Amino acid sequence: MAAGPALSSPRPGGDRVPEGAPRHRPRPPRAGHRLRGGRAHALLARLGYRAVGIDCAPTAVTDARARHPAADIRLFDFDSDDAARLPHPAFAVITCRLVYRWAAGKPALLSRVRRLLAPGGVFWVVTSVHDPAQGRARSWDAETSEVELLTAGWSKVQVSPLGPSLRCYALRP
Known part of the structure; x- marks a missing residue:
């Protein structure tokens, strides 16, 4: 895979690496992510990525910088x-944790991610999906149509369950 930045959205949750995620890199590729607390940023850095953390909330950036002072974390x-x-113009990994459901312009978001992914890159999305066995849908659960939009048009879609309603989607162009 060509080196490229990765973007992720570290939201509260574990540091578990989804199935299919690269666990070793021969050289440090670039990685970027949207963040809350910097956990995904730290994980990507431990995996050898040159991680760039981004968030639009100044408080999230301040918190992540306090937790990870050596990290490249930006207000964006x-x-x-x-x-x-x-x-960087392209990223090997772009992650989005517990943010996709709330994105106002999902088609524009997905288009932008596709433009920023390096050849062979992967877009990891962690989101809550409604599971009818869990009862009524919650406001933070992605709707079926949102998941269909998310997974459409990728050459490879891999889904890993992370909990009763949490899913990690590994999407490749």
């Missing part, structure tokens, strides 16, 4: 800021 609104402000 993925929906509206110019991608030229990112330190």
